[in-house]
Amino acid sequence: xxxxxxxxxxxxxxxxxxxxxxxxxxxxxxxxxxxxxxxxxxxxxxxxxxxxxxxxxxxxxxxxxxxxxxxxxxxxxxxxxxxxxxxxxxxxxxxxxxxxxxxxxxxxxxxxxxxxxxxxxxxxxxxxxxxxxxxxxxxxxxxxxxxxxxxxxxxxxxxxxxxxxxxx
Numbered sequence: 646x647x648x649x650x651x652x653x654x655x656x657x658x659x660x661x662x663x664x665x666x667x668x669x670x671x672x673x674x675x676x677x678x679x680x681x682x683x684x685x686x687x688x689x690x691x692x693x694x695x696x697x698x699x700x701x702x703x704x705x706x707x708x709x710x711x712x713x714x715x716x717x718x719x720x721x722x723x724x725x726x727x728x729x730x731x732x733x734x735x736x737x738x739x740x741x742x743x744x745x746x747x748x749x750x751x752x753x754x755x756x757x758x759x760x761x762x763x764x765x766x767x768x769x770x771x772x773x774x775x776x777x778x779x780x781x782x783x784x785x786x787x788x789x790x791x792x793x794x795x796x797x798x799x800x801x802x803x804x805x806x807x808x809x810x811x812x813x
Contacts, residue, residue, distance in 0.1 A: 771813060
């Protein structure tokens with residue numbers, strides 16, 4: 646199957662293919678991509694040459710594809726969803742525009758949502774959280790449970806109210 650190329654609307658010097666490759670429209674040279682800190686293939690795009698100076702931007706490849714093939718715009722509050730949960734899969738058939746809620750649901754479905762102990766901010770383990778809930782449900786005070794775990798009373802209150810660790 647032949648690769649289909651379309652102009653990137655916000656960077657008209659470049660085209661993006663339905664396979665996730667980006668090339669310069671004038672030279673035909675395919676741009677090198679790199680993986681961003683967030684794990685997405687990204688590319689640097691030169692937007693303007695003014696008095697010998699380039700002005701450019703770094704953009705994710707999936708955003709370039711969504712704008713060129715799916716009619717997405719950079720200022721939109723909608724998200725580009727990866728239907729299989731794999732940010733490395735740059736095929737256009739894997740991308741779809743969706744709401745933030747749909748994107749969050751995808752993360753849960755694919756197991757990529759950071760919850761509980763997977764978070765860098767987690768102080769307690771899942772087992773400790775379940776123990777804390779059990780203790781409070783059996784009548785022990787939140788203050789006593791918090792002291793036993795070495796955390797604050799509001800920490801236990803947030804767990805018991807479902808504000809934190811709601812997936813348990």
